[in-house]
Amino acid sequence: MNIVITGASSGIGLALAKAYAKPGACLGLIARNPAKLTEIAQFCRQQGAAVVPGILDVTDVQALKQWLLDFDHQHHVDLLIANAGVTCIMPQDGGNESWHNTQQVLNTNIYGVFNTVYPLIEPMRQRQQGQIAIISSLAAYRGLPITPAYCASKAAIKAYGEALHGWLKRDGVQVSVVCPGFVKSDLSDQFPKPKWFLLSAEKAAQIIQRGLARRQAAIDFPWPLAVGMKLLAMLPSAVAEGILQVMGYGTAKRHR
């Protein structure tokens, strides 16, 4: 099985790379950090997988496209996991998200995902074979005042993945949108508030791998948080915002 994973140098992507590292697997592992990527590549090779590391920034549209097409030419991609992402949390002094951070989140989490997925759509359609997984978040279901740009980015790629699913299934290409809750990682460590139902990256990778093997269109977990976020989205804004405030995901108080 030929698998490409972006953001494979840490957290969920790293755990997925380890989970898929088996004899017979060929892994294309993408991230920016060469040292971390070398380490994970070495681990995966020890497990019997072939590894093609790609030291790439997913916002570099041309370089990423070329790498993906070259990889696909050599090893037809069976599974593409668009996982790389960053976050941005509102400053706790009541200030605004910085424009720099906002742009970085939108560029990485939205364009980075489009840059990853788009080049392989036509090759997969032509072969009538392949699977695409888009790692969104349960934060896509309802905007959290504590992290506006991140929620917006995750909602955008959730909608993109759902639309691709409906379009590409007739061409034999399966698309899954993955919406995790809190997973222990460098990214979630930046979140200053309670992380309900926190899972390890290894457990998250196991759930994602199982959902992808079943070709599920939506992989939402853990279920109590998934149900909570979906219910929250159905409530009137004032009620939903009250609940988010109580849970600690509301806006910080202004310090004057």
Ligand SMILES: NC(=O)c1ccc[n+]([C@@H]2O[C@H](COP(=O)([O-])OP(=O)(O)OC[C@H]3O[C@@H](n4cnc5c(N)ncnc54)[C@H](OP(=O)(O)O)[C@@H]3O)[C@@H](O)[C@H]2O)c1
């Ligand atoms: N952890 C959670 O609670 C949680 C919950 C829901 C959804 N998610 C989503 O899961 C995905 C993985 O997050 P994580 O928690 O595993 O975070 P993480 O440990 O911080 O890992 C993020 C990965 O993305 C890579 N990355 C970031 N920017 C990149 C860029 N411009 N180009 C290439 N690679 C880039 C990083 O590698 P380099 O720095 O080496 O480039 C790293 O491998 C993200 O999309 C995140 O939004 C996470």
